[in-house]
Amino acid sequence: MTDIARLSVPLTLWLISFSGLYGLHGLVCSGHWTRLAGSGAEVAGQTALIAGFLAALLVQAVAVAVLWTQRFGGPPGFVRTTSLALALVALVATLWTLGPSVALPACAWPSATVAG
Amino acid sequence: MTTLIGLSGCKGEVSILDPAGSVARDIAGLWWVLLLGAVVIFVAVMALLAWAMVRPQGRTSERVWFWGLGLAFPMLVLSALTVHGLVVGERLLARSAEGVVTVRAEARQWAWSFGYADAPGRVTEDLLHIPAGRPVDVEIGSVDVVHSFWVPRLAGKLDAIPGRINVLHLQADRPGDYAGVGAEFSGYGYLDHVFTVRAHDPAAWAAFLAETP
Amino acid sequence: MTDPKPARRAEALRLHRKLLPIWSSDQRFRGWLTTNNNNDIGGLFLIVATIFFVIGGILAMLIRAQLASPGSAFMGPEAYNQVFTMHGTVMMFLFAIPFFEAMAVLLLPGMLGTRDLAYPRLGAYGLWVYIFGGSAVIIAMLLGLSPDGGWFMYPPLSSSAFSPGIGPDVWLLGITSIEVSAIAAAVEVVVTVLRYRAAGMSLARMPIFAWYILVVAVMILTAFPPMILGSLLLEVERAFGWPFFQTENGGDALLWQHLFWLFGHPEVYIIFLPAAGMIATILPVMARTRLLGYAWVVAAVVALALLSFGLWVHHMFTTGIPHMGLAFFSAASTLVAVPTAVMIFSWIGTLWQGKPRLELPMLWILGFFATFVIGGLTGVMLAIVPFNWQVHDTHFVVAHLHYVLIGGYVFPMIAAVYYFLPLLTGHSRFFKLGEIAFWITVPAFHLTFLAMHWAGILGQRRRTWTYDAGSGWEWINLTASIGAFAMAIGFALVIGDVVVNTLVARKARRNPWGAGTLEWATMLPSPVYGLASIPVIAGRYPLDDDPQLALRIARGEGFLADTSRNRRETLIVSTTGGEPAQVAVLPGNSVLPFILAVVTSTSFLAPLVGAYLLSGAALIGVVVVALIWAWGLGSKADEGPVDAGRGVTLPLSTEVPDPPGWWGSLMLLLADSVHFGSLLFGYAFLWTVAPNWPPPSYLAPGAVDAVLAGAGAVALLAGPRWAARSILKGAGPWPGLVLAVLGAVALAGAATGIILARPDPAGHAYDATLWLLAGHVGLHVAITAIMLGYLTARVLAGYTSPRRIGDARIVQLWADFTALTGLVALAAAWLPGVFG
Ligand code: HEM
């Protein structure tokens, strides 16, 4: 089971941060955020998203580092190599999929919600 | 009005390859890029496959197959494509611009009502008037089920969702009639959930706004 | 080896004769209902799934007949809407998923070098639930009561206001049966791959298909729960008016879309990956070589699986989500093409290094390449947001999805059927009909669906029942229809060819393709017991490593060749290394799975005809039958370690702390956690974006509620532990059990507080959500309570001992889950109230 965890944890972390950042993005573009952050809401939102992105990168980097160690990565062999490779994949995936948080405006599409 | 084209009529009326506005034109351009790239890649992969089938047996290296073809090649192509797609997408978004005209589209089973920011109280049924050559924001809503607002020659589609207003950006280069359709399945009358967008020249647009309801 | 050949043969035959009666199903007719052998179950699964493919195919022909000419009077919108909805539903749920499950059930034990799957009776149960649910859907269709809202059933169109008939209920309840059966199969597959293998089969030595199917099974456990939640929400909205998708009362139509596609996107990979696993298995054999880059492929499968959970919004690009949100999913959707490319190039590289022969399975795999690559490329196009805005919901998408589904699933599966035909039937082909069918089907497929892309580009919307003359689509549609009919003839020939070859063809010789993996180690067709003994292996291709292996297995040189205990035994190994760890005793023939399936299906289907009382009674029946089922397992006396052969003694799987039932529970709870997580997601989603929030008031916890919840959870965590420890020490478990019951009651009390405080779940989606959270607690408390009662009875009846601790540990696992998720559920219910 430890080996199964080694193989699946890095990308599961990616999935968590990916969904988490998407959720944060939803929050940032919702009415709650303006209520919370007041006048600086837009800047605060963009900052929060970038911070989330950097945190996600950090988490993945740590995952790579941890799986590199003898202690957590396990003895040389199939599982060690494959899980390290997957940890690198997760790092790249974080850069690739969450990168837009740095490059695009957060709520560019004015899609309003009306009470019906 | 000079042109009077029926709802069902001439060829290419809803073709995405016959754009009549900047947004649709950008996307049509994107399609040709995508198609060309896909054809080239497909042919290359098939050639590789065919050669693999007939060539005499031999050793091969994981380096070429995985680092080269499996990773480097798709990552290069895909990252370029993703960025390109996002740049185009960003350009097409609705945003506050000089002289933008705002209209409102409300979908129901199976008809469309349109309203106009510049002519409060005016409502037209199944016929949306816009000025040609000016950016238009369409505020799209629904009163019953999910629908979608789509005028293929002018822009991509955007859904009409109960309780929300989505804003679509479009522009018609020239005066004329453009076919629009409901593009999210909405039940029995879905086929005929259609409308027309009529783009006016400045004089006709002014005349339309001045008409008393 | 010195003994003469005939003597060795005789030895093998003797063992065969001894194993046969132990493993055989009842030879009378009732044997069909009582069998749980994987050969029988898998075969039935395969036949039924093929029947559904034919039904779905006939519906497809109706669609293409209607669209062949403009303004066709063949069908009107009522009929057409039912036909395309049923076509999509039947193909996706009743054909595609069960068909690969069938292949896995049939082949997995052989590939892994074990004798059957981990829970043979669960497999039988899944089969029957599927047959009943699927038949009900088809019967409803024949009565003209089908759903007609498309296979993804978007509300509010599918809500009772706009679909007052029972169509959507048929869909929802039919789908529920498939969910149950798929989850049953998934639990079985995961545990089998992780623990039931040949000795020495470490993770790195597993046949590649085992990796694929392991990943797929875990995906089923994690992707189906959002869908199960979605169907639950829609059903309670339709039945009781809980407004989850009604904007006016705090619901949101988009919630359904998120839940559906959270399932729906992984679903397409759930369908594709088993077929890919077949290709990775068959193609190297066809190329007389080994798979290039085994580890690369394993990594690609795992990556693909996890990435596929981050793509769901690409089905919602036109719903008005801000562009940055779309960008995340657009990027994820292009990224997922990378592991796919790794697989494709692994296979082409394999052909490159090998010496391919153009046998029929290889031909179909070539058909796969020519088709799937196009489907992948159009998939990448659809991932590009602006392009998607144009072609979404046109025939372009329909064409794309058929390129991946037919090219990526149906073609490889046909290759697999032909490849494994000798194993499953003992026959090898002798007509050339298969080649003719191939050359009809594949070109006809491209004719049909290439044309359909073009129709989409020219603006033809999917799900429209006709089009006007003069639209410019006439020739395209006629071409597509002609192609479709030719394709149907091709598929019919394939099915006919397989049937004929099953019935009459000539006998195949052993291992006809010269494969290196264990499924080919048996005589043909593979006997009921699978392997006469469990081999010890030292590589990925054991038959290549040791040409005599098949004979050694047959002669009983492996583990568990001793039949004197006269029961169905197989080996359990350690997950990573594959070292022999336990001896599993598999249950014999039993009618219980069938009965349980009957009562389960009754409880699902009775509401369709308004028989809620019957449904409730059947639900009680489910509990009763399940308890009888569980009671029959285990024994009243310690047996101690048994002789497993080869001089090794191993404990029985009933006398270890982690019996198979514990592993199965763990996997079920994995699915349950995802279900619970989806519920929390739905709650957070509504809170964040639903238009009519906040509700008039939030609920805040009283001090009593909070104390009940906290103390209850602690007691429920501690009690079963205490009880288990007592059993381990040989003492009475009573104090622990009493504590656990008290904890369960307290937790239930806290949940009841919520229900009492908010008596109207139909008022606002917030209240409806509170009821679901409370319901989650209530349901799990009830399950735990029943289990505690069961454990009490087991202890009294003498089924537990310090060795036979398994029952207590299983109960502990469920109690832990109940306590922890119960606490989270209650906290979530109270949270908005606490913060105002
Ligand atoms: C046997 C040949 C097949 C043909 C000729 C065919 C044809 C079609 C056509 C024309 C449509 C579009 C209907 C419309 O939007 O108006 C459609 C929809 C669909 N097909 Fe097929 N199909 C075939 C096989 C399959 C298979 C094997 C699968 C899945 C494994 C499948 C899954 C679907 C799905 C999911 C839809 C969408 C239904 C909806 O819009 O709700 N089809 N098919």
Ligand SMILES: [Cu+2]
């Ligand atoms: Cu998808």
